[in-house]
Amino acid sequence: MTGATMDKPHLTRAHARELLHQMQRIRSFEEKCAELYTQEKIRGFLHLYIGQEAVAVGVMQALEPRDGIVATYREHGHALARGLDMGRVMAEMYGKQEGSSRGRGGSMHIFDAAGRFYGGNAIVGGGLPIAVGLGLAERMRASGAVCVAFFGEGAAAEGEFHESLNLAALWRLPVLFVCENNLYAMGTALRLSESEPEIWRKAASYRIAAEAVNGMDVVAVEAAARRAVHSLREGEGPFFIECRTYRFRAHSMFDAQLYRQKAEVEEWKKRCPIRMFGDWAIAAGLLHPDEIEAIGHEVEAEVAAAVRFAEAGTWEPVADLRRDVMTPGEAS
């Protein structure tokens, strides 16, 4: 984290508080999720975003409500940062019908029409063409809206990455590609998956403007996203941002993490985006330690309420099993 990027003039106290608040919401929500997973309240695969919060929070600052978002199975952070109701997201993790996808999707498939949040895609790379299509729709309507696709560095090896970047560039679509390079795809280190490990350089193959930013620095991410979205809205075609980050936890709750050293994890934890930003904001006189404590309390209360909401949620009746396969009223 460079002092330079933090020294943005537009970083008001309110905005600093907001950034910290959003990151802390994700962190606390997910720590709770991990706990609930061991209690078997949450099942299936649970992929935690802890450590990467600066990316989702930074990018979302640049978006408007009309913009669309496509994320992966590691999308709780994106959903919360986008403003989805925490209670409904938690209820989705439980599989309750009060959940954001009425419980059908679970942790990997959070959707929200109002938030233009298009999932929650669990096929690596599978969301990229969808984002291209959303961008195409905006472009054909000349709506001025943009679409953001979040994906991991592992996805960059998939053919769909290649096809999607080319299509977006060829048709000059307003798609922001945000690669969250956390150095591992499950247990596969970047150097084992990419002959060119500087992912952002691949964008040149498609003549897409690209940059790499420190993904542990929420302000740097926000600044890059604002530049990118500005360029998208100007009709300059797609933009690519590689955010260098790290996941502090296992890939999913099943992962014994045989593939990386504890020391490496500890090293990265020192760059925790929340602590770094908090410390910096205090040092810069933007936030007072009491405010940070207050954020903590606020967030704890929100998480507790979300859990209560999810706990109080109801199970969809089995009789409805075949619901939502086809549109009601149409033969199926």
Added chain:
Amino acid sequence: MTGATMDKPHLTRAHARELLHQMQRIRSFEEKCAELYTQEKIRGFLHLYIGQEAVAVGVMQALEPRDGIVATYREHGHALARGLDMGRVMAEMYGKQEGSSRGRGGSMHIFDAAGRFYGGNAIVGGGLPIAVGLGLAERMRASGAVCVAFFGEGAAAEGEFHESLNLAALWRLPVLFVCENNLYAMGTALRLSESEPEIWRKAASYRIAAEAVNGMDVVAVEAAARRAVHSLREGEGPFFIECRTYRFRAHSMFDAQLYRQKAEVEEWKKRCPIRMFGDWAIAAGLLHPDEIEAIGHEVEAEVAAAVRFAEAGTWEPVADLRRDVMTPGEAS
């Protein structure tokens, strides 16, 4: 065609004759095929290589018998340049059991185990992973052999292009990627399919050494292929050559060519690799016009014999329909 590339010191008279002879074999063979197609002796899709002969012939000069080759549905040229028997190739076009694939494959699926000629793949991009696998086999056996994949510029948009280049580079496999950029994929011009139309530049995304050559200049192609294969055998990892060429004929026999101007075709025909090389060789005193005429006669005779062979070929009995689905002796 630059005099410079032609001024290779190793261009002996014999070699010049060989290059011309091989290109002429392909040209005459295919002109005959076009004729046979209108006579309905050859059916299905027929994709002619006319105009691109310098690529297959140039590249093959750099290969040894132990090296493997993967081509596309436009592969007659590669098969002949590789040394497959013209009669058997023609019989394959007829669908006779004397054909190189016993008639089962036809024009798009010429195979030859002895020539390590692995098809004849009609799914655009589908041969690239196969070439990577062949390269992997050589690498694991440390055999010193290499594998060449031929494909069109249209294939560069496919996800498999991306996956294959990355795998080959990551594992430093002895694979030579030869992109035959003839400017069109069926009726789609390069500028409509690639945001970065300089295909060879894409290799940089994978840290693969690459160059673009004049694909109408057989000597330039040969020189590039020799450099590339040398590097492959040294264990330097894959190599990428973009050959800039043009198909003089329609994409297939069904194509009305609505998508390109006659004038453009005529312009390119002036760069005919056979005439250009022949003229140059005469001017350089490497070949005498009589020799060129002799080559013409020789080739006509070979083509006529190939047609006779194919005509005399026999139809596989219908009773054998289920043959070659599984290995004989295994349950199916």
Added chain:
Amino acid sequence: MSEPGQQPTNGTATYRDAVRAGIRDALIRDPRCFLMGEDVGRYGGCYAVSKGLLDEFGPERIRDTPLSESGFVGAGIGAALGGMRPIVEVMTVNFSLLCLDQILNNAATIRHMSGGQFSIPVVIRMASGAGRQLAAQHSHSLEVWYAHIPGIRVLAPATLEDAQGMLWTAIVDPDPVVIFENVMLYNMTGSLPVEVRPVDIGRAAIRRSGTDLSIVTYGGSLWKCLAAAEALAEAGIDAEVIDLRTLRPLDDETIMASVRRTRRALLVDEGWRSGSLAAEIMARIVEQCFWSLDAPLARVCSEEVPIPYPKHLEDAALPQVPAIVEAARRTMGAK
């Protein structure tokens, strides 16, 4: 359209024209509608279906794509999510394997995974079938795979009227629709209805009424079955021929009503035998009207071999009229 029951030959339009008319109509009626795919524009479509449309509608709405099946089919799904009504042409079913993930894991599931929040009104068209000597990689009939997928609708128009009308019905459908156009039908001639109207896609059609056995089929095989029925009629066997039209969901009612009447059934399907759509229909008949059957069910499918290039072997690999006649006779002869 000439009368069902005979291969129309003397009309003024082709099946290809009918598909084109359907697309054109959709583009005119709905500004959200656009056609996208490989070579749909400048080339005019690999089977000349979209010839002329680029001039009429321009390159934004007749959108040539690079060779990126997963990319542009996924983009069609995304554009549908984003409020458009894309018609995506996958040149042929043979290449659709490259985008099957998008169709199964996105088009067919997003509505469900989102708890019903999103619909995907995308139409995906593809040519299918063998018979043109295109060999093993270019001759697939994989309709049965698509018919296995909950969350999509699968259509197989066999007549000019259906080729035109189903397109519009598909466009207004809020869910993903996959349409298979058999390559052997494009040159089939007939006349087009002056007034374009959407056709009901919920029902199978009885293309020939008969009392002795029910022949159930779809797409390109329909015309072979009708020809076989004529031959059978000469031998005194009165076959009913059912054109499924919609492969998912299947119209059990029409099939079962027919089988209950005729008490015998023959399934004809150009897919490979094992795991064919014919098998599914046999299973349903056995489940639903076992006690009405007077004979074992039979099917004529493709031989279990990648389609060979030579004509005589390709013909031998595919269902043909004599084999259908023969199977029908056996079904009638069974005690």
Added chain:
Amino acid sequence: MSEPGQQPTNGTATYRDAVRAGIRDALIRDPRCFLMGEDVGRYGGCYAVSKGLLDEFGPERIRDTPLSESGFVGAGIGAALGGMRPIVEVMTVNFSLLCLDQILNNAATIRHMSGGQFSIPVVIRMASGAGRQLAAQHSHSLEVWYAHIPGIRVLAPATLEDAQGMLWTAIVDPDPVVIFENVMLYNMTGSLPVEVRPVDIGRAAIRRSGTDLSIVTYGGSLWKCLAAAEALAEAGIDAEVIDLRTLRPLDDETIMASVRRTRRALLVDEGWRSGSLAAEIMARIVEQCFWSLDAPLARVCSEEVPIPYPKHLEDAALPQVPAIVEAARRTMGAK
């Protein structure tokens, strides 16, 4: 391996261990053999199947791949063409759609298209099935799609012995073999044979003999069927349970011999009902022993819905013991 007919619980090894033992054995015996796939090495395999193998055999032979399903499966096919004996792990069947083109259009056809010149001795393993609350994109059972493809062999080991032995049989097979490992079986325990031996993959196995009806199934459903058979036995119904083991080619002989004896059959298959493998077996039974049947055939398959995340809905979507028992009773009750 504990006795067939009961879910083994007290053994010393797991199904996962059995698969690993099979792979290990192949790597030791044949130097041309190597394992390749996503996270097979450092991670130890997403279901821990290959744990420890990297240390033993090194990164050349336990080869972690990037996320490039089409690329590395195609590379496996190419390496097989080039004389190696690759075992390619596609993490799960859900991701195999991304490489289906390579399997159908290359692995399954090259032998044929080349007129028999080339064989493709590749083994492709993948985990399959639902039951772990992984929701719509991660719960597919698409065995039937693979069983539709001429030119490949499809195996579904349901026991520890088969999981281990089939691997070696697959390796020595000169043709492409696809192996499905049901995700719910990995933790199943039993004992491993001391001596590794290839198992015959040509025959289905009768896992429980019975006289009243034949229950035909495979993979993860086998154990549910055996449990159902126990419940049925208490109700005086003596069910025979057949484990298909090989899904392509199917062992008609064993199936038909059983049905001819019991005169009734129930098919159980975790795939979606329409176009299921169950349908194919029903079709074959009707074709081959219609006159032996005393009741309509029945099937228990998955509901036609993308698999929902919540446990109660996932359970309701999949074949379960009570539904199997119930369907068997109805089949017995049918007059």
